[in-house]
Amino acid sequence: MSQMPRALAAIGLAATLWVPAHAGIFDDDEARKAILDLRAKLEASNEAHRAKQAELNQKMADQLEQLRRSLLDLNNQIEGLRGDMARMRGENEQLTRDVAELQRKQKDVTTGIDERIRKLEPVKVSLDDREFLADPEEKRLYDDAFGLIRKSDFNAAAPALASFLRRFPASGYVPSATFWLGNAQYGRREYKEAIASFRSLVASSPDHPKAPEALLAIANCQIELKDAKGARRTIGELVQQYPKSEAAQAGRERLAALK
Known part of the structure; x- marks a missing residue:
């Protein structure tokens, strides 16, 4: 083999050997970049999820607080109604006693009038x-x-x-x-x-x-x-x-x- 063909063959061989090495380096960077992008997207997704979850948690907390307050107001209203009912029951009982007393007095007055009438009636x-x-x-x-x-x-x-x-x-x-x-x-x-x-x-x-x-x-x-x-x-x-x-x-x- 002459010198020229040997040189060309060496160059070809070197070129052949160099191309795969360069291609491997390029693939690693792309993969690393893809991984980083994927990580960034995942982190962003997780952050969005956490933000959404926090928002949902806050809404649930707000709703629970509102529900708690509503229940507290309802309990207060129920207690108020119970108090009103107890007061009304007491007033009704007092009214019943007053009516009974008035009826007794009326009966006494009527009896007294009848007695006086009998005393005056020939x-x-x-x-x-x-x-x-x-x-x-x-x-x-x-x-x-x-x-x-x-x-x-x-x-x-x-x-x-x-x-x-x-x-x-x-x-x-x-x-x-x-x-x-x-x-x-x-x-x-x-x-x-x-x-x-x-x-x-x-x-x-x-x-x-x-x-x-x-x-x-x-x-x-x-x-x-x-x-x-x-x-x-x-x-x-x-x-x-x-x-x-x-x-x-x-x-x-x-x-x-x-x-």
């Missing part, structure tokens, strides 16, 4: 075969005075009956009260006063069932006063006016004794 009285109306107070006072007659407490009965007649001069009790006043006076040995009371009954109510007894009582008073003449005259009046009465029969017997 009552029907049946006495000595006669019927009439009398005020409750009027009836009570007469009954009290007559109760003293029943006890033979003439010292108390006489003023009680006299007071009754002054207070109720037009009462249906007047004839009976006058008759028992005369009896009380007789029991007190006030014979003249008793005669006046019995005469008042006969004069004002000659048809009263007690009128015959009143005349006989007058005769008895006259006998106590030693007025036999007057007693005979009174008994004669009794027999003449009320001939069929028991008092007239008793008067006839008394008249016989006087003779």
